Amino acid sequence: MTRIKKKGTSGAAKNYITRTRAVKKLQISLPDFRRLCIFKGIYPREPRNKKKVSKGSTAATTFYYTKDIQYLLHEPLLNKFREHKAVAKKIGRALGRGEIGDAARLEKTHIPKIKLDHIIKERYPTFIDALRDLDDALSMLCLFANLPSTPHVPPKTIALCQRLCHEFEHYVIVSHSLRKSFLSIKGIYYQATIQGQDIMWLVPYRFVQRTGGDIDFRIMGTFVEFYTTLLGFVNFRLYTSIGLVYPPKFNAKSDEDGGELGAFQLEGKVVPREDKPTTNDDAPQAITSAEAQAEADKVAALAISEQEKEDETSTALVKADSEENTEAIDTFETTAQDADILPQPQASSSEIASLFAPFTIYLSRETPRAPLEFILKAFGCKRVGWDGILGDGAFTTNESDPAITHQIVDRPALPSESLPQVPDVAETETRGAAPPKAQWPRSTMPGRTYVQPQWVWDCINQAKLLRPDLYAPGAELPPHLNPWVKPKKGQYDPNVPLEEQELEGEAEAFEDDEEEIEGKVSDVEEVQPTKDGALAGVEAIIDRDSSVEAGEGMDVAGSESESSNSDSVSDQEAGGDEWEGFDSEPESEISDTEAARRQHQRELEAEATGSAVQLAATTTKSKNAEIRKKAEKKRKQEQEEKERLKMMLPRRKRKLLERIEYGANKRDKEAEVLRKKRRRIENAKRAAEAV
Structure with missing residues (x-):
């Protein structure tokens, strides 16, 4: 006779365990259990049938896999947590007896230090796995790098997050891994491609952050502790992969002066000489980073001179044969109107990496210096200058430097009447003073291009240099679109002219609708108010346009003839395309x-x-x-x-096609609304320009 199976010993009841039982089994406190689960990557699980797992109970309970909890039993961090708890008890007893010196000594020498190196190796067996999980780590560390120091967020944590983020940005700059960026209401999104993996992170704007009391900084601090260890490992691997020394040299004085990226000095690894053979008696000769850099500069100078010669010859050939000019990148156009959009060829990574290389760019004081410096340097610009009050590390702090080719400004063009008076040049020369320097917004420097910050983002997202006159100071900027959202067929695209997106007859219908609306407005304006303050004739206009919603006024008593007449009228309106009366001819029959x-x-x-x-x-x-x-x-x-x-289709396929058409019609209606809105805005602009 078989033994009767006991309830709760197999199946779902055995596979899951409650959080209370897990804490008792591990013999640690609940905060330590949360911290350990975050480090090990163990999360609560939701069983399919809670009644079977909790033995009939329906109370809200947190469940974990039993195997995960058994896996935590052998974690070395459990001993660290218990040692920390024992030392904390000793410190509490010392403080209770008033022995402050002993308490400080215990805290300094006996508190165990927790290392997460083995957990990083367990969770990420390969380096690609670590890169795939780097999105949340970078976003969290960039958030803490911009937070103010509070009792919950110590300054050491903020400084560590800033250092790790700047080190990662330096690698992105050197390797030219940055691909796209987007300015959103949450912050600035960046996307970099590192070893074939797309990494996207969010950097908040540098506003004053106000942290509320409903934020559990202990949980966030645990994530920050894990992510700092992870990013440190990743930075070390990335730096060594391109031959750089990690960690880079850090200049604390420059960092205090606001150097940020300029406070770090990258160095190459020691490279053995190959021209002299090494022996056992002689130590291998080595080249310092300065010597290697000098030799690399010489090679780069030779390459640049050869490139300039090639450019001169190519320009001469182009001038000689101007009829055969072709674009660098071909574009494929569709032959039919309803054809699919062909994938266009893109510029090579080397061309994109040197997008801003030939420019010397100056950042005005009102522009966001940190993101602009990072993006410009990541796309090849070696000469970025700004005002001295923005921080250390600028290529030039003189706004009147003639070497500056582009200046990024973010303030409107002020009229000359609102600017302060400037003394004449003759008066300053008679007094012996130097003549004033021409600076924007009073006057522009000759040969310099003035653009708004959005020009930089749009250029890198489209992988080409855009027209700077569209981004001139005070100009209405083109729409800044999400670079990761590609326009689909039938959807509204702000970059495409309105005439190319409108359906046949849509513009004419819009003009007729606008004329009708203007006529109604003029009729309402001509109506004189009565003694009671009401507008006479408004109800007639509303009734005439049939703007009363369906269902209103249905409770009003009326005769059957009235209802039948209204039904017949509605039927005639509904079938107006087919029936127009005996006296009128159908539109199709009119020649x-x-x-x-x-x-x-x-x-x-x-x-x-x-x-x-x-x-x-x-x-x-x-x-x-x-x-x-x-x-x-x-x-x-x-x-x-x-x-x-x-x-002609089967019923099943016909239903599927109807669902597809429903979604397509919904998107078409949304696109039509956006096109009408844009048409109305463009008409208003034309009217304003005409006036």
């Missing part, structure tokens, strides 16, 4: 000659009355109506053809 004759008759009547404006309005309105009718007729025919083809 082109008859329509032209009627149009000519209307023009003659308008001319006889002597209203030229009415004639022009009538002509435009009739043309718009004709175009709209043709477009509606064409769309109706296409819809009927689709319906006929749909009826």
